[in-house]
Amino acid sequence: MxxxxxxxxxxxGELLTRGGQRLRSAMTSGWGIAWVTLFxxxxxxxxxxxxxxxxxxxxEIQWPATFANYQRLLGFGVLGFDSQYPTIIxxxxxLGGGATLVCLIAALPLSFFIAGQPEGRKQIAxxxxxxxxxxxxxxxTYAWQILLxxxxxxxxxxxxxGLAEVxxxxxxxxxxxxxxxxxxxxxxxVLPLYTAVEKLDWSIAEAAADLGANRVQVFRHAILPxxxxxxxxxxxxxxxxxxxxxxxxxxxxxxxTVMLGNAIQQQFGPSRDWPFGSAIAFVxxxxxxxxxWINTRVTAAKGEEGML
Amino acid sequence: MKRVGLxxxxxxxxxxxxxxxxxVVVIVFxxxxxxxxxPWQGFTTKWYGVLLDSPEKLLAAKNTFILAFTSTMxxxxxxxxxxxxxxxxxxxxxxxFSWLMYIPVVIPDIVxxxxxxxxxxxxxxxxxxxxxxxxxxxxxxVTFQIPFVAIVVRSRMVGMDPAIEEAAxxxxxxxxxxxxxxTLPLLLPxxxxxxxxxxxxxxxxxxVSFFTTGPGATTxxxxxxxxxxxxxxxxxxxxxxxxxxxxxxxxIVATLLQRPRRTQGER
Numbered sequence: 297m298x299x300x301x302x303x304x305x306x307x308x309g310e311l312l313t314r315g316g317q318r319l320r321s322a323m324t325s326g327w328g329i330a331w332v333t334l335f336x337x338x339x340x341x342x343x344x345x346x347x348x349x350x351x352x353x354x355x356e357i358q359w360p361a362t363f364a365n366y367q368r369l370l371g372f373g374v375l376g377f378d379s380q381y382p383t384i385i386x387x388x389x390x391l392g393g394g395a396t397l398v399c400l401i402a403a404l405p406l407s408f409f410i411a412g413q414p415e416g417r418k419q420i421a422x423x424x425x426x427x428x429x430x431x432x433x434x435x436x437t438y439a440w441q442i443l444l445x446x447x448x449x450x451x452x453x454x455x456x457x458g459l460a461e462v463x464x465x466x467x468x469x470x471x472x473x474x475x476x477x478x479x480x481x482x483x484x485x486v487l488p489l490y491t492a493v494e495k496l497d498w499s500i501a502e503a504a505a506d507l508g509a510n511r512v513q514v515f516r517h518a519i520l521p522x523x524x525x526x527x528x529x530x531x532x533x534x535x536x537x538x539x540x541x542x543x544x545x546x547x548x549x550x551x552x553t554v555m556l557g558n559a560i561q562q563q564f565g566p567s568r569d570w571p572f573g574s575a576i577a578f579v580x581x582x583x584x585x586x587x588x589w590i591n592t593r594v595t596a597a598k599g600e601e602g603m604l
Numbered sequence: 605m606k607r608v609g610l611x612x613x614x615x616x617x618x619x620x621x622x623x624x625x626x627x628v629v630v631i632v633f634x635x636x637x638x639x640x641x642x643p644w645q646g647f648t649t650k651w652y653g654v655l656l657d658s659p660e661k662l663l664a665a666k667n668t669f670i671l672a673f674t675s676t677m678x679x680x681x682x683x684x685x686x687x688x689x690x691x692x693x694x695x696x697x698x699x700x701f702s703w704l705m706y707i708p709v710v711i712p713d714i715v716x717x718x719x720x721x722x723x724x725x726x727x728x729x730x731x732x733x734x735x736x737x738x739x740x741x742x743x744x745x746v747t748f749q750i751p752f753v754a755i756v757v758r759s760r761m762v763g764m765d766p767a768i769e770e771a772a773x774x775x776x777x778x779x780x781x782x783x784x785x786x787t788l789p790l791l792l793p794x795x796x797x798x799x800x801x802x803x804x805x806x807x808x809x810x811x812v813s814f815f816t817t818g819p820g821a822t823t824x825x826x827x828x829x830x831x832x833x834x835x836x837x838x839x840x841x842x843x844x845x846x847x848x849x850x851x852x853x854x855x856i857v858a859t860l861l862q863r864p865r866r867t868q869g870e871r
Contacts, residue, residue, distance in 0.1 A: 308692065308769040310779060317693040320779075324689030328682040328750050329701050335747040336708060336716065339723035343715075346722060357726075402619055409616035412608040423859065428623045430855040432808045434825050435844040438832045439626030442633060447643060479626060482619070540712020542811060547832060557714045564718045564815065574722070577715045584711060 340581070347574035357570055365575035381559070385579065388556040391470070392539035395477035396485075399534050400527070402478060403485035410486070411493040422490065429483040437476050437547050444472050444548075468550035476544040481537070485530035492526025528594050532587050540580050556580045627848055634841035651842040661827065661843060668823040671738065671813075672806040675745035680799040682746070683753025684791065687798075688783075690754065691761040708748040709755075717815035720744050724816065736818030744816045745806045752805060753798035760794035804854055807847070 304313050312320070348361045371382040410421045428436065443450055444466035451466050466472055496519065504518035542557030554562075556576060563573030634652075638645040655661055690702055708716060720743075724734040734740055768790065772782040788795075810825035817826060824847060831840045 308766050308773070310773055312693075314694075318695045321689050321693040321695040321698075324685040324693070325695075325701070326689070328686030328689075328754060329705075331682055332705065332708065332747055332750055335720065335723070335743055337704065339719035340707070340711075340715075342723055342726065343719045405612055405615045406619050409608055409612050412612070424620060425623065427852055427855060428627060430804060430808075431627055431848045431851050432810075432825060432828075432844070434810050434828055434832075435630060435848060436626040438828070438836060439630045439844075441832070441836060442629050443625060479623065482623060536710060537712060540714055542714045543829075557712065560714050560718055564721065570722060573718060577718050580712055581715050584715075588710060 343574045343577050343581075346571050347578045349571040351569045351571050365572045368572060369575055369579060381576075384554055384556060384559050387554070388539045389583075391473060391477075391545075391553065391555060392535050392541075395474055395481065395538045396531055396535045398474055398478050399481050399485045400531065402482055403489050403530065406482075406486050407489040407493045410490050411496075422487075425483050425486050428479075433480055434543055436479055437544050440472060440476055440479065440548055441467060444475070467548050468553070470549065470553050472548035473545050473553050476548045477538055477541070480541075480544060481534040484533040484537075488526040488530040488533065489523065492523045496522055525594065528591060532591050536584050536587050539583060630841050630848065631845045634838060634845040636838060636841075639838065651838040654839045655842050655846075658839070660822075661824075661839075664822045664824050664827040667738065667821055668807060668825075671741055671745060671823060672803050675742045675749060675806050676799055676803045678742070679746045679749035679802045680753055680795060683750045683798060683802070684757050684795050686750060687754035687757030687794075688761060688787070688791070691758050705751045705754060708751050713748075713809075713811040714815075716748065717744075717812045720747070720812070721815045736816060737821045738818075740816045740818065741813055741821060741823070744812050745809065748809075748812065749802035749805055752801050753795075756798035756801060757791060757794045760791055764790060800854060800857065804851055807851060
């Protein structure tokens with residue numbers, strides 16, 4: 297459905313031929329595009345290629361080309377089925393999905409709260425959500441080691457409420473990883489969700505209520521559908537980085553919370569098996585691309601501009 | 605239409621508290637006299653003194669700022685040109701490239717980091733270029749900063765009145781003159797905001813630096829990570845407090861710079 301382009305067009309007061317536009321593009325966008333292509337696109341393609349190579353005795357990258365790395369990821373071990381890597385993939389999806397769900401549950405009330413503030417306070421309430429997001433994630437994550445540590449107020453509270461055993465720290469644990477994720481990614485969900493709440497057409501909710509819907513029904517049928525596009529954008533903004541998280545499970549989790557990011561680090565660091573590490577990274581990338589594709593479909597179906 | 609009831613107030617207050625708890629605890633513990641963390645043992649500022657006496661930490665701070673300044677300078681120039689070019693001129697494959705620009709924004713940083721690490725290693729082995737260190741970190745940071753600057757600049761371009769540039773051309777200015785004397789000054793708030801965003805991203809980055817650094821080029825986040833792995837110490841809390849302070853002040857300044865000229869419809 298390409299429209300025929302005129303050979304010459306007036307762009308902002310300048311008469312430019314198609315060639316002239318290309319030249320100007322090269323002089324302006326060209327540098328940045330070349331830079332990102334060389335230092336990111338080429339390396340990413342390199343990862344795809346190396347994921348089919350073999351690890352040499354000293355960790356070097358060797359021929360022959362093989363599917364062994366992907367087979368290992370899928371659990372084909374030397375001695376039959378090896379659940380280690382399928383478990384890690386599954387766990388990344390579960391922990392990432394779980395973290396997204398927790399963020400969503402927390403972001404809903406917060407978005408309605410911010411949107412319900414009087415005009416002057418709205419911006420402040422929103423900025424207050426964003427400020428922690430701009431402070432270093434590493435710092436916010438290790439701080440939870442202090443907050444969830446053995447003698448901390450929270451740990452004692454948990455013991456007092458019977459939620460934890462005496463003397464047992466709340467971290468490292470999957471619980472601590474969820475806390476870290478919520479702390480890291482809540483703003484990612486609040487921002488798009490708040491925008492959706494701002495745009496809500498409340499007359500639909502009122503109409504539903506007038507027609508006898510109870511509060512749950514009003515929310516489910518009159519409000520939730522309107523929030524959906526914002527929600528999908530926010531969910532992806534959380535889920536995508538969450539499954540690739542390396543710092544949070546590393547500092548707040550243990551052996552039982554190893555995720556894709558940690559597995560990649562293991563292969564590129566101590567194990568020095570770059571081809572296998574590349575295969576894991578490639579799978580991570582594929583999941584991200586899938587997520588983005590879904591987002592494009594959803595927003596295209598809605599006839600709106602994508603989240604980007 | 606909607607009133608904020610008491611339960612919503614309570615839930616929201618708890619969530620705000622939750623978001624700020626880690627920052628507050630780091631700041632508070634940086635003034636705690638206890639040597640190995642643990643309960644409060646009185647107020648002290650000696651950990652800040654310890655910090656200034658540590659050449660290792662001062663070097664890391666220096667590295668972090670050199671890295672952030674250098675990469676931000678390069679990324680701001682390239683990103684501004686990119687944002688300008690993408691919104692002004694058409695070329696074949698523009699849609700594809702505009703889409704590719706978002707890869708650094710959406711890709712998990714660890715995937716980006718190992719891809720770069722491997723690229724540098726392979727190029728080094730075959731061409732002798734790119735020994736891991738400050739240079740490779742700068743290259744990597746510029747790579748993920750460019751799109752963010754471009755996005756900010758581009759969104760400002762969209763909201764700009766084309767009549768201003770048209771007027772410049774009608775009055776006989778060349779394209780270069782128009783860009784330099786008309787477009788760029790109008791873009792300046794966005795360029796500054798984009799640069800500040802890029803600067804903060806560089807300061808905050810741990811994962812990419814961690815993988816693309818070399819001997820002698822430790823940055824503050826890398827230093828914090830390796831210290832935390834050995835056990836949290838009060839001077840690390842003091843260091844973190846200073847970092848938090850810098851990024852919060854930076855963010856507020858960046859927000860204020862971007863706001864006054866923004867109109868309602870803009871994103």
